[in-house]
Amino acid sequence: MPMISLTxxxxxxxxxxGTSILEAAREAGTGIPSLCYLKDINVVGVCxxxxxxxxxxxxxxxxxVAPAAEGMEVLTNTNRVRNARRLAVELILSDHxxxxxxxxxxxxxxxxxxAEELGIRDVRFEGERTKHTADNSSPSIIxxxxxxxxxxxxxxxxxxxxxVKAIAPQNRGFDAVVSPAFEAGLAETECVNxxxxxxxxxxGAIYEKDDTTRVWDALADPNxxxxxxxxxxxxxxxxxxxxxxxxSVVTTQMVGALKQLGFNKVFDTDFTxxxxxxxxxxxxIERIKSGGKLPLITSCSPxxxxxxxxFYPDLLPHLSxxxxxxxxxxxxxxxxxxxxxxxxxxxxxSVSIMPCTAKKFESQRPEMNSSGYQDVDVVLTTRxxxxxxxxxxxxLSSCPEEEYDDPMGxxxxxxxxxxxxxxxxxxxxxxxxxxxxGETLPSVDFKTxxxxxxxKEASVQVGSLNVNVAVAHGLGNARKLLDAIKxxxxxxxxIEIMCCPGGCIGGGGQPIPTDLGIREKRIGGIYxxxxxxxLRKSHENPAIQQIYKEFLEEPLGHRxxxxxxxxxxxxxxxx
Amino acid sequence: MKENDCKCEHLWAEFNQTLEKNSxxxxxxxxxxxxxxxxxxxxxxxxxIRIAEELEIPLADVYxxxxxxxxxxxxxxxxxxxxxxxxxxxxxxxxxGVLERFSKTLGVGPxxxxxxxxxxxxxxxxLGACGLSPVMTVNKDVYALVKQxxxxxxxxxxxxxxxxxxxxxxxxxxxxxx
Numbered sequence: 129m130p131m132i133s134l135t136x137x138x139x140x141x142x143x144x145x146g147t148s149i150l151e152a153a154r155e156a157g158t159g160i161p162s163l164c165y166l167k168d169i170n171v172v173g174v175c176x177x178x179x180x181x182x183x184x185x186x187x188x189x190x191x192x193v194a195p196a197a198e199g200m201e202v203l204t205n206t207n208r209v210r211n212a213r214r215l216a217v218e219l220i221l222s223d224h225x226x227x228x229x230x231x232x233x234x235x236x237x238x239x240x241x242x243a244e245e246l247g248i249r250d251v252r253f254e255g256e257r258t259k260h261t262a263d264n265s266s267p268s269i270i271x272x273x274x275x276x277x278x279x280x281x282x283x284x285x286x287x288x289x290x291x292v293k294a295i296a297p298q299n300r301g302f303d304a305v306v307s308p309a310f311e312a313g314l315a316e317t318e319c320v321n322x323x324x325x326x327x328x329x330x331x332g333a334i335y336e337k338d339d340t341t342r343v344w345d346a347l348a349d350p351n352x353x354x355x356x357x358x359x360x361x362x363x364x365x366x367x368x369x370x371x372x373x374x375x376s377v378v379t380t381q382m383v384g385a386l387k388q389l390g391f392n393k394v395f396d397t398d399f400t401x402x403x404x405x406x407x408x409x410x411x412x413i414e415r416i417k418s419g420g421k422l423p424l425i426t427s428c429s430p431x432x433x434x435x436x437x438x439f440y441p442d443l444l445p446h447l448s449x450x451x452x453x454x455x456x457x458x459x460x461x462x463x464x465x466x467x468x469x470x471x472x473x474x475x476x477x478s479v480s481i482m483p484c485t486a487k488k489f490e491s492q493r494p495e496m497n498s499s500g501y502q503d504v505d506v507v508l509t510t511r512x513x514x515x516x517x518x519x520x521x522x523x524l525s526s527c528p529e530e531e532y533d534d535p536m537g538x539x540x541x542x543x544x545x546x547x548x549x550x551x552x553x554x555x556x557x558x559x560x561x562x563x564x565x566g567e568t569l570p571s572v573d574f575k576t577x578x579x580x581x582x583x584k585e586a587s588v589q590v591g592s593l594n595v596n597v598a599v600a601h602g603l604g605n606a607r608k609l610l611d612a613i614k615x616x617x618x619x620x621x622x623i624e625i626m627c628c629p630g631g632c633i634g635g636g637g638q639p640i641p642t643d644l645g646i647r648e649k650r651i652g653g654i655y656x657x658x659x660x661x662x663l664r665k666s667h668e669n670p671a672i673q674q675i676y677k678e679f680l681e682e683p684l685g686h687r688x689x690x691x692x693x694x695x696x697x698x699x700x701x702x703x
Numbered sequence: 704m705k706e707n708d709c710k711c712e713h714l715w716a717e718f719n720q721t722l723e724k725n726s727x728x729x730x731x732x733x734x735x736x737x738x739x740x741x742x743x744x745x746x747x748x749x750x751x752i753r754i755a756e757e758l759e760i761p762l763a764d765v766y767x768x769x770x771x772x773x774x775x776x777x778x779x780x781x782x783x784x785x786x787x788x789x790x791x792x793x794x795x796x797x798x799x800g801v802l803e804r805f806s807k808t809l810g811v812g813p814x815x816x817x818x819x820x821x822x823x824x825x826x827x828x829x830l831g832a833c834g835l836s837p838v839m840t841v842n843k844d845v846y847a848l849v850k851q852x853x854x855x856x857x858x859x860x861x862x863x864x865x866x867x868x869x870x871x872x873x874x875x876x877x878x879x880x881x
Contacts (some may be wrong), residue, residue: 287761292761293761293763293764294761294763295763296761296763296764296766296767297767298763298766298767298770299770299771300770300771307763308762308763309751309762309763309765309766309767310748310766317763701755701756701762702752702755702756702762
């Protein structure tokens with residue numbers, strides 16, 4: 129790419145041709161505020177907050193959409209620019225509820241921060257206000273168009289990253305609103321509940337459904353036995369809410385904090401991640417041996433499951449019948465665990481802490497009650513747990529470190545990597561290799577399936593069989609693999625798909641902000657946690673060996689089928 | 704309006720042809736919506752879903768386009784579509800009074816149609832005849848320099864056409880039967 133040079137605030141800057149003025153300025157260390165802009169995803173120039181003066185231009189230009197040009201003279205900090213930015217934000221605020229102290233995004237809101245940075249102390253415009261009601265139909269996500277500033281970030285992420293586009297701008301002018309078609313509730317649409325929209329919303333217009341009250345109530349009831357499981361990706365992100373670096377591994381502090389909150393048992397979803405490898409690995413071997421449907425596709429990610437149910441129902445037979453680790457855990461907590469502990473499952477309240485908003489939907493699927501009760505009673509996101517800890521006055525960084533409880537707290541490094549894209553595949557390969565060949569792996573690291581590339585492929589020699597695998601994260605990338613399967617161009621045995629970019633560490637329930645850099649740091653945390661584990665292969669987990677001996681008998685056995693496997697629903701694209 | 708319960712199979716047959724011709728062609732959206740509006744008189748949900756599926760455009764986008772342009776409507780239009788201009792010139796020369804008189808006489812507001820499906824009222828911006836304002840149209844008939852007092856007369860004209868038509872129908876039926 130040829131380079132061009134321009135001046136920004138009288139400073140000479142060299143950038144690649146095609147770079148926007150905004151990116152050029154940021155590269156040169158000059159801050160230009162922005163609101164609707166989301167690098168590579170939403171570049172639409174609608175909010176007018178990033179305007180700058182360009183010498184010779186008739187009017188101010190939106191720097192996010194205007195390409196830098198050779199010899200251009202840009203001024204980012206003049207009276208004219210500052211006034212225009214302030215005017216743009218004031219106009220947005222003139223139709224904004226201004227409920228900041230009670231808003232879910234209070235102190236973590238881009239509009240609030242911007243108003244502060246621009247020194248807005250007064251909104252000069254009083255006029256008609258839009259009237260919208262919040263959409264509470266989804267068990268995962270709430271949309272409150274009253275707080276929407278029409279930046280379209282949610283629309284872009286839903287369309288360009290997830291290839292779903294359940295929401296779009298509707299109507300025109302003052303009546304414009306971001307909503308599903310026919311102003312339907314999200315629950316009635318093809319929305320997969322991934323919550324990526326909630327991660328990119330600059331205000332409190334899209335957020336997770338808060339279920340913390342139900343958990344507080346259960347914890348306060350002495351007659352209820354409250355158990356909790358924590359997903360792999362939560363331990364590398366929760367620290368951010370308490371000011372720690374993204375990727376800080378806070379497993380033991382988190383366990384300590386959960387015990388302090390009063391949970392009777394603190395268990396680990398990693399236990400059932402190991403179990404998933406045993407079941408899914410056996411399913412893969414079975415399908416290869418018996419000429420079953422291939423490629424086999426993973427089924428851990430509930431956003432992904434709803435996506436294939438809506439958009440590719442004819443490919444459902446490719447899905448593994450394994451429940452997700454969360455739901456396997458739920459089914460076992462109210463059967464295996466209660467049996468061992470001598471607790472009445474009717475008095476057990478099962479909570480899970482997830483990086484994910486779609487898990488809330490998953491726990492409420494009608495088929496997820498194989499214990500005879502709703503297997504998982506409440507799902508909290510990482511953000512909700514952070515809120516509970518703050519309310520309880522618990523600072524994670526100074527929390528006493530504790531270990532998970534037995535037996536469903538014992539796990540391996542193979543389970544913790546479930547939190548990152550490629551992790552389920554790597555965990556499966558570690559076990560499949562050793563179980564099939566009977567040999568010990570020279571190195572447990574399968575680095576070709578790691579990292580942020582959208583679709584990753586690998587070929588692994590396992591005994592006499594050359595196993596072809598593929599990994600996709602983000603539903604837009606998943607779609608590419610599915611189209612290839614449909615066209616008959618996919619010569620894979622096994623595919624891992626995670627709904628969110630980067631895998632669960634980038635889930636819709638994770639701390640805000642979640643951007644590419646932060647995702648990469650959390651992935652780093654995941655592999656650090658894996659390396660520190662004594663056991664790194666699921667089949668070596670002694671608690672897994674024990675549960676098969678005591679309870680499940682064998683992978684894909686009768687009891688496994690009852691408790692750990694499920695079926696799927698072919699949904700139309702538009703009901 | 705399902706294909707089989709709308710008593711409009713012949714419309715669907717024609718519309719399906721349009722859809723098939725534009726299968727997978729995202730850029731044909733406006734053309735296809737025009738056809739739907741023309742055939743059905745409005746663009747019901749079932750029609751939008753078929754368009755979304757056939758043209759491979761998310762339903763949220765189809766609905767977004769339908770609600771963006773005034774030309775498309777989500778409700779059935781009357782057989783006689785009254786369009787009152789409220790552009791600047793017509794506005795200052797009394798378009799609001801004209802509109803109000805129509806609403807009062809017919810008992811429906813802009814964007815709605817009478818229960819018998821005969822008349823609907825809509826507001827449009829500038830018909831390009833500002834010198835003759837206030838201007839309005841009923842289907843393809845243009846009325847210039849409209850006064851409130853002349854509204855009953857305009858409505859009567861179409862009501863009379865109805866009587867005429869139904870008389871012709873009866874006559875034709877009688878002739879067929881005999």
